[in-house]
Structures are given as structure tokens and as C-alpha cells.
Amino acid sequence: MKQIVRNAKIIGTGSYTPDKIITNIELEKTAGTNDAWIKENLGIYERHVASDSQCTSDLGFIAAQRAIQNSGLKKEDIDLIIVATATPDRLAPSTACIIQDKLQAYNSVAFDISAVCSGFLFAMSTASQFIASGVYDNVLVIGADTFSKIIDWKRRDSVFFGDGAGAAVLSHANHDEGFLAFKLYSDGRGKLNFTIPGGGSEHPISQDSLDNNLRYFQMNGRAVYETGTKVLPQAIFKVLEDTGLSINDIDYMIPHQPSIKILQETAKIIGLPFEKVMTNMDKYANTSGGTIPILLDEVNRSGKLVPGKIILFAAVGSGWTWGASIIKWS
Numbered sequence: 001m002k003q004i005v006r007n008a009k010i011i012g013t014g015s016y017t018p019d020k021i022i023t024n025i026e027l028e029k030t031a032g033t034n035d036a037w038i039k040e041n042l043g044i045y046e047r048h049v050a051s052d053s054q055c056t057s058d059l060g061f062i063a064a065q066r067a068i069q070n071s072g073l074k075k076e077d078i079d080l081i082i083v084a085t086a087t088p089d090r091l092a093p094s095t096a097c098i099i100q101d102k103l104q105a106y107n108s109v110a111f112d113i114s115a116v117c118s119g120f121l122f123a124m125s126t127a128s129q130f131i132a133s134g135v136y137d138n139v140l141v142i143g144a145d146t147f148s149k150i151i152d153w154k155r156r157d158s159v160f161f162g163d164g165a166g167a168a169v170l171s172h173a174n175h176d177e178g179f180l181a182f183k184l185y186s187d188g189r190g191k192l193n194f195t196i197p198g199g200g201s202e203h204p205i206s207q208d209s210l211d212n213n214l215r216y217f218q219m220n221g222r223a224v225y226e227t228g229t230k231v232l233p234q235a236i237f238k239v240l241e242d243t244g245l246s247i248n249d250i251d252y253m254i255p256h257q258p259s260i261k262i263l264q265e266t267a268k269i270i271g272l273p274f275e276k277v278m279t280n281m282d283k284y285a286n287t288s289g290g291t292i293p294i295l296l297d298e299v300n301r302s303g304k305l306v307p308g309k310i311i312l313f314a315a316v317g318s319g320w321t322w323g324a325s326i327i328k329w330s
Contacts, residue, residue, distance in 0.1 A: 012071025043260025084119025166293020
């Protein structure tokens with residue numbers, strides 16, 4: 001019988017962003033905003049955008065390959081694949097199954113999670129439970145989105161998003177390493193503050209849904225800011241309490257990348273020096289489910305994540321969904 005209740009740790013990371021880049025200057029011509037405002041309020045300078053022939057699974061596949069290689073495992077060693085995405089290739093089958101086939105990782109179970117910008121955090125928590133219970137040993141977690149496919153580039157809020165994918169391989173750990181705590185939340189009362197109305201059973205694909213642009217995302221930017229700066233600190237304080245750590249014990253925060261203003265305000269509230277808050281939205285904008293794993297891979301490959309470092313993850317997304325997690329790197 002496998003050991004029950006095991007810690008989980010990250011043993012490999014990978015990421016991928018498309019080659020095409022769209023700058024703020026380019027969007028000034030169509031989106032009714034300007035470069036200076038975007039940089040100051042969002043911290044975004046440019047974003048990577050998938051080509052017409054690229055879909056979410058293509059991005060996730062490359063990130064997954066790199067994460068598996070970085071982990072030292074083989075594709076045959078992967079027991080479970082979880083993909084966090086709000087822009088699946090198709091409504092069916094799952095993007096996880098599509099990536100599984102591209103990887104030829106047929107020893108694994110595969111499914112998707114939908115929590116939008118919180119998706120990767122929710123997926124890591126799910127992976128950790130499967131590892132803790134002894135059901136699976138090596139879990140590939142992928143966060144991937146191609147929001148460019150559901151953006152109306154004439155709208156002002158088109159400046160927020162870019163495309164990208166990141167991945168991590170989780171495996172079992174010793175009791176004194178790996179994930180120390182997760183705290184996840186949802187509140188469906190905020191469901192319409194960020195939504196994609198068309199394409200589902202409520203508004204199926206039709207000429208009417210196309211004419212009314214229901215296939216594009218709709219966002220209440222003010223509500224996102226107010227909610228993010230309220231709930232992120234609450235989740236962070238809770239995981240600190242659950243682990244018995246203080247904010248001074250945190251070496252790096254690797255958060256979702258909603259906007260520089262949200263992260264600055266969150267850091268101020270929790271008392272974390274902003275130099276400990278890792279960001280990359282200047283290069284990639286908000287890649288939704290891809291934000292945390294892309295940033296995680298960059299920080300990991302920079303050499304900052306040495307054994308013993310205490311890392312804080314945090315995210316807020318549509319639903320509302322939000323949460324935080326702490327890991328002791330090993």
C-alpha cells in the first residue's frame with residue numbers, strides 16, 4: 001500500500017510564449033487608450049499573441065515538454081495531467097487530453113480545471129491532494145490561455161491580456177519540504193464582473209451571439225481592482241496563520257499578474273517589500289492561467305529558488321475565485 005498523506009513539491013518548471021508581440025503603441029491606434037496610462041496603471045509594455053494557427057494546447061504542450069525535461073522525469077512517469085485554462089481548444093474534449101496526446105503521455109489521467117486567473121493555483125492544490133493521498137506520484141500541472149482569441153481589439157480592455165503557458169511537475173516530498181498550506185475561496189456573486197457570455201449553453205453559437213460580440217470577454221475593471229486588493233491580503237494572511245509564518249519569512253511572492261497597481265497595493269497591505277514581489281507583466285501582460293507558472297519558471301531558471309526559500313503564491317480570478325499558497329522550496 002502506498003504511503004497516505006505525503007507532502008508535495010515542485011521538481012520541474014517550463015514555460016512558453018508565442019513569438020508575435022503587440023506593443024502598447026500599436027494598441028493606441030485601435031483601443032482608445034494610450035501607452036503612458038497602460039504602463040503606469042497596469043505595468044504592461046507589450047504582450048505576446050498566438051498566431052492564427054496556434055491554439056491553447058500548442059502553447060501548453062511546449063511548456064509541458066520543458067517542465068518534464070527540467071524535472072528529470074520521462075513522459076511515461078507522469079500519472080496525471082491537469083490543465084488550468086479559460087480558453088480551451090474546444091468545449092470537448094478537455095485541453096488536458098489534447099496535450100496528453102501531443103506529449104504521448106498515455107500513462108496519465110487528464111482533465112481541465114476552470115478557475116480563470118486562479119486556475120493554476122487551484123490546479124496545484126488539486127495535484128497536491130492526489131499526491132498526498134498516494135493516488136498519484138508525479139503530476140503535470142499546466143496553466144495556458146490564448147485570450148487573444150476572445151479579445152475585441154477595438155475595446156479599451158484589450159490591453160490587459162496576452163497569450164502564454166507555463167507548467168510544473170509536482171511529486172512527493174519529505175515532511176519538512178514542499179507545500180505548507182493552501183487556502184482557496186470562491187464567491188459566485190461576482191460571476192459577471194469578468195465573463196465570456198457566448199459559446200456555452202446559455203448563449204450558444206448563433207448569428208445573434210456573433211452580431212452582439214458575445215464571444216469576447218467582458219470585464220468590470222474597477223470591480224477587479226477593488227476585489228483583488230481586498231481578497232488577496234485576506235487569503236495571504238490566512239496561509240501565514242495556518243503555517244505559523246510571518247510576512248518577514250517570505251523570500252519571494254510569485255503572484256498572478258492582474259496589474260501592477262493591484263500588486264503594489266496588496267504588498268503594501270500585507271507589509272511585504274515590493275522587491276520581493278516577482279512580476280513579468282511588462283513583457284507578457286496578464287496571461288490568465290499562464291501567469292503564475294510562466295513567472296515561476298522564470299524565477300526558477302534565474303537561480304533564485306534555492307532549497308529552503310519560502311515562496312508565496314497568490315491569485316484572484318473570475319468567479320470570483322481566489323487563494324494563496326506557501327511552499328518551502330527544495
